[in-house]
Amino acid sequence: MRTASSNKLLIGLALVVCIALIAHLVLGYAELPTIHMSGHGWFALGLGIVFSVVLGAVLSAVLIIGRRRGFDESAHEAVIDHDPEG
Numbered sequence: 652m653r654t655a656s657s658n659k660l661l662i663g664l665a666l667v668v669c670i671a672l673i674a675h676l677v678l679g680y681a682e683l684p685t686i687h688m689s690g691h692g693w694f695a696l697g698l699g700i701v702f703s704v705v706l707g708a709v710l711s712a713v714l715i716i717g718r719r720r721g722f723d724e725s726a727h728e729a730v731i732d733h734d735p736e737g
Contacts, residue, residue, distance in 0.1 A: 717723055
């Protein structure tokens with residue numbers, strides 16, 4: 652029965668966060684016409700977005716390749732060998 656109450660709490664918290672985000676978007680959208688950004692700002696924003704996406708893709712690829720080739724198996728076995736409860 653404890654799981655049901657904690658699920659309700661998490662759902663309630665998620666709803667509050669979603670409502671707060673929507674309110675922030677609505678209030679922020681009203682202020683957009685007063686915000687001006689130069690060409691350098693747009694370039695920096697675009698460069699940051701591209702860098703973040705490329706970095707995320709590279710790290711994901713390294714994670715997937717390492718998992719498929721078994722690079723993390725030795726670390727997993729070391730944890731199992733030294734686990735006093737296992």
